[in-house]
Structures are given as C-alpha cells and as structure tokens.
Amino acid sequence: MKAVIAAALALLALPAAAACPEPAEVARLAGAIVDRRAPPPPVQGMDLADAACARDRLVALLAQPWGDRVGWKVGLTTPAAQARFGVPHPLAGAIFHGTLRARSGAEIPAGYGIAPAIESDLLVRVRDEGVNEAGADHVALLRHLDQVIPFLELPDLVHGPATAWSGPLLLSINVGARLGVVGEPIAVQATPDFAAALGTMQVALTEGGREVSRAPGTALLGHPLNALSWLVADLRAQGRRLRAGEYVSLGGFSPPLPVRAGQDYVATYTGLATDPVSVDVRIR
Template identity: 45%
Template structure:
C-alpha cells in the first residue's frame, strides 16, 4: 500500500511539473502549435490564467481594445458544460480590414465564424440592462468575421474553464464598414430581427437570424457589463465588443473566400476575408 501511495505521489508531482503556464501558452500561440490544456477547474481560474496569458501577448499583439463574448447560444453552452457566455480580450493587432487575405492556417486550430462588433459610446453602457438601453450607449455596429484559434491539442478538455483560459480563442478578425447607430427602440429591435447571410466561395452556406445570439445580439453587451462588474471592472468609451457567433463555425482552407452580409431594417453591411 505504501509503495502505491508513493507511486501515485510521483505521478501527481510529475503532472504538476508539466502543467502549462501562461508564458508557455504564449509560445505555443506564437508558433501556431496545438497546446496542452491549462489545468484550470473553474471559469474564475480560467480568467486568472487568461489575464496572465493576455499580458504575455500584449508586447507582441498590442494593447487591449475591447472584449469578445463567446458561447452565446444555449446549445453551445450545454456542449461545453456552462450555463452562461464566456469572455475574452481583443488586442489591437488582432483586427484586420475587410478584404484581407490571411493564411488558411493562421493559428494552431483555426476556424472562421460570422460575428458582429459594437463600439461603446459612453460609460452609461455599464448600467444598461436591455437592448433598448444598450443602443443608447453605443455609436457603431461593425460587420465582423472572427478568425478564432482553439489552440488546444486534439483530445484535450474543452470546457468553460479551459476555453476561458485560452482567451476564448481570440486570434484575428476582419472588420467591415461601421454602421452608425440610431439610439432608438426600432434599431435595437431590428438587430434581433436581422438576417445574417454566410457565403463560402460565392455559395450561400448559412442564413441565421440576429436572435441566434441571446435573443438579441445586444444582450451579449448586457451580460458582459454585468460580468465585468462582478469582477470589479467596467466597459469604457471606445471599447469594441465582439458579440458572438451566428451559426456554426467553418474550417478555412487555402484558396477559399468567406463573406458575411447583414440585413436589418433600413441598415446593412458586409465583411469578406480570403485564405491563402
């Protein structure tokens, strides 16, 4: 029995010694190499790991410019074992202009998703609790194709804690032309009723309603403001917020083009990215 306990202790200490650190993950991220999962058990532990990981990325990718909200559908939340969205940090060098061409293997585990950004107008957004209130405190809606990187090796645990630790996969994203916000109930409702069209290589592959994100994409802002407040943080003017994925993700491949179009009320926009 004593030998078994000693053997178990040796294995436990070896596993602990091999635990990936935030600095280790930065190295994997830079090398676009699939990484072992961080040893985090809760979303709060994941946030602590994420903060150190993002700090390690800042000298390479630039300063924080906002946030991304992930897991914004109930089905996806259930898949990854949580009952709420998750948040990550967007850095300046992650953002590209529409029409950009990027490598198909832009990350260790690259995917491409239809998304949407908003820009914070003033600090009043931290008190907003409905889409109709949010719309009074944002000044732009921006078409956005997110290019996340799931980072982790095949077979590693993907759950709320580890997804949070890897910064919710934030890697790159392509921005379309900003749309000026009208601070009205009609504008907020139009976003819920929006139609999002996704095309791969000029072939329509998906049509998704705006309500796919928490009933209204602006509810992602409400959740984010509340979650930041719980951790002693707040949104500030100029922050941009990625609201979440419309529909399923796709795997990019060399030579392909991904286009997303948005139609809501009297407004609309688009974004496009090509892969080499």
C-alpha cells in the first residue's frame, strides 16, 4: 500500500484551496480506508469547495487499488439525510470498477470497511452523452439511458456514527462509496408510463427476512430521475460530463444500516417491472 500511495502522490499536484487537506493527509486517510483500520481524525474547517478538493484527491488514490472510476453516486437524496448532514442538497461521489463487481447472491465479509453499512439503492446506465443536455424532463432523460438496475449499496462511513458529521466531511470521504451488489438490469423504456413507474414503485429492504425499511420511488428528491438531473448540473458546474457507459447510483431509499454478520439482505422493487424484482447479499 505504501508503494501505491507514493506513486499516486505524484499525480496529486493540484492547486489547493485554503482548507483543502494536503496530499499527505489524504494519503493517510486513503491508506486507512484500503487497509480497513482506524482513520486519522477528521479534517476540521472545510467548506464544500475544500471537501470537493479532498474528495478528488482521495478518488485519485482509491482508483489505484479499486479500479478506475465507472460513474457517480448521489448521496443525501432525502430530506432526513440532508437535515442530518446540514446540507440542503445532494452530494456526489465517485464509484469504482470494484464497487459494481458483486452480483446478486454474493457473499461479502462483514469487515469489508471501517464502518460498513447497507442501503437499498438504484443504478442507471448512461446510453449516450445526450443525457447532459436532457434537462429535468423524465422521459427526455430516459432516452439517454439503457438500463435501470436494482442495487444494494455497501458504503463505508469511515469515521463511524459517533462522529460530528457535516456535509463537507461526508463529501471529503467520497460520500462513503465502497462496495455494492448489482441485480439484473431492466431495459429502459423512454415512455411516460416507465417514468411514472419509477416514481410510484415501492422499495423494501429486509434483513434476515424481516422488513427494515420501505419507501416509494418519490423518496429520492421527489423522483429518482431528479437525482440524475441534479448530478448532471453538479458535474457541469465542475466542467465535467456524464459519459456513455457510466453508471449512476441514484441514492438510498433506506437510511444506511450497520451490516450484521450472518444476515441475508434483500431489496425488492414492486411496480418497476411486471413482477417484483430483487437483489440480495449475504453478509458473512
């Protein structure tokens, strides 16, 4: 890991904002995340611009062991999550090749992260770059997507529940992106009916057969595709664009729950397709 960090530091000669963590500080955090050991104390005094700088430095390091970035995750997509972190809008983090490697039915060790958690989520795959000009119209956005995919996100909240969390701190750890479990893709239909189904579907998460959360599609910013249009605007403000083949994790329908060894977790989506569809993982 030391060799990886040393090599990646050479790539991080970025202009720093006043409170953007120094590359060496970010390298220590990256080493702790990859090695799953106690992280250094959180950096204090960051604003969102500083935290975005920290995120980008961290992503450059994590892409070494976890694989290239393959898309983005949108976090804080519910009013409760935004209130908890004191930010009135979502935040975006990178997802990696390793994030999407596990398929439904996989077994994942309980200690995959420092502070591992689980939440029901939903992925979309970008068909073409026209998504960047599609605006907020749901059917227009669907024309530039080719798959909707059931997804169990397995984030690593790194600093743990006892931390004095803030929006900048969450952004600085790349919104906690780590692992996920991918279900069977559903072909996108660029129709008003398909768009409506995304909003009215019910998403239930069970742990060991016991339902622990349930939410409609509208739980994500009023409609899951609103998270996508927010991300496009956020990336545009940074001079970035979504690319064909990239994935977007649209946000958690359930709050992050600590994972428990020996438990099976299943997310079931009712109303999205003709029959309910699901994605599951066993935590060992």
